[in-house]
Every structure is written in structure tokens, then in C-alpha cells.
Amino acid sequence: MAEVEGYLKQFFPFWETLTKQQQNALIAGTRPAQFSAGDHVHSGENDCIGVLLVLEGELRAYMLSASGRECTLFRVYENETCVLAATCILKMITFDLFMDAEKDTVLLVIDPDVYARILEENVSMEAYTYKQSADRFSDVMWVMQQQLFMGLDGRLAVFLLDEVARQKGDKLKLTHDEIARHIGSAREAVSRMLKTFADKGIVTLSRGYIEVADKSKLHGLINE
Secondary structure (H helix, E strand, O other): OHHHHHHHHHHOOOHHHOOHHHHHHHHHOEEEEEEOOOOEEEEOOOOOOOEEEEEEOEEEEEEEOOOOOEEEEEEEEOOOEEOOOOOOOOOOOOOOOEEEEOOOEEEEEEOHHHHHHHHOOOHHHHHHHHHHHHHHHHHHHHHHHHHHHOOHHHHHHHHHHHHHHHHOOOEEEOOHHHHHHHHOOOHHHHHHHHHHHHHOOOEEEEOOEEEEOOHHHHHHHHHO
């Protein structure tokens, strides 16, 4: 219990504004959870797992079309919180949000009913929750902007640059199918565009890997 309390203090800047009763309720309503890479964590608006605190690992949030095509909306990294998995609390979420573990992941999961009850009582907690939601929706709007106003070349350039930063290196361990799932495209279209990038000297392709050779050209595609 003391360990859980320590994590809640670390993650929640509003912790000291809660009453002792509210703090104890949050502690009692928090449970640990572990997921292996590739596991489903949250499955659409009919699922309401609760508020997620990522202790280790990484989560990927995405939308899923009727035909099964995925589009990554945002990621939740170690030491970050995700309130959008508590869809039963946040009534503004009217779309199906799916979440998978990108890596082996250790979470704390706060019961949504407990969180919702205290949310109604504490204005600091309410402000924190809606700021978290707004920040995530900002990420979602950036993805929607790419889908609506960028061609495949621009979306692919954004993704590759983001992956260089995330993987901390120019040689990316990625398949064409994985990229297609992230950017909401068909694998065949991604393969053709990567071949075009390779012909222009922007990337080098090898089995299971893509090496970014010219970041400036990728930035140029985004700014066109």
C-alpha cells in the first residue's frame, strides 16, 4: 500500500489537495497490471479499464476502421498517465479508442468508479484530468490533420522522423506492415513510397530495417 501511495504522489500533482479519505480510496482502488508486448490493453468505447499509470514500458493508442485498418493516435510512455482509457468517466470520448502494449509493460490501473467519484469532489483533480485529456486530443488532432491534409509521402516522413527520435537512432527496426498500421495506409502503398524514398537517397532499405539517410529531405516533404 505504501508503494502504491508513493506512485500516486509521484504521478498526481493534486495529491496533497485530496482529503485523507479520498487518498485512501484512490489507494484502495488502484491495482497493478502487467502486459506483454502486443497484448490488448483497452478495446473500444465499451471497455473502461480505468486511469492508467505507466511504470515501465509503452502503450500505443489507435483507431480501427471497419475494414480493420489501424491508425496510431498517440503513445503513452514510462512515467506518463492516460485518462482516456477511462471512457466511462469522460463523456466527450465518442469514438472507439484501442490500446496495445508496444513493449512489456507494467501499469497501475485506477478503478474508474473510484476515480469518477473523487473527480466530482476535487477541483484540482478535475483540472488535471481535463488538461490530460486536452493534451491527448491535441495529439489526436495532429494525426487527423496529417490524414486530411498531407499526402502519403508527408505522413510517412513525419512517422520516420518520430521513430528516429523514439528509437534514438537512424536505423529503425520496422516492417512495411508495421508502418502501414501506424499511419493508416495500405502496406502496398507504403512499400511503393519507401521504394521512392530509397531511389531519392532518403532511406536505405533492408530486411526488417529502414535506415534514414537524409533527414533534411524528410523535413522538406513535411513542409511542402
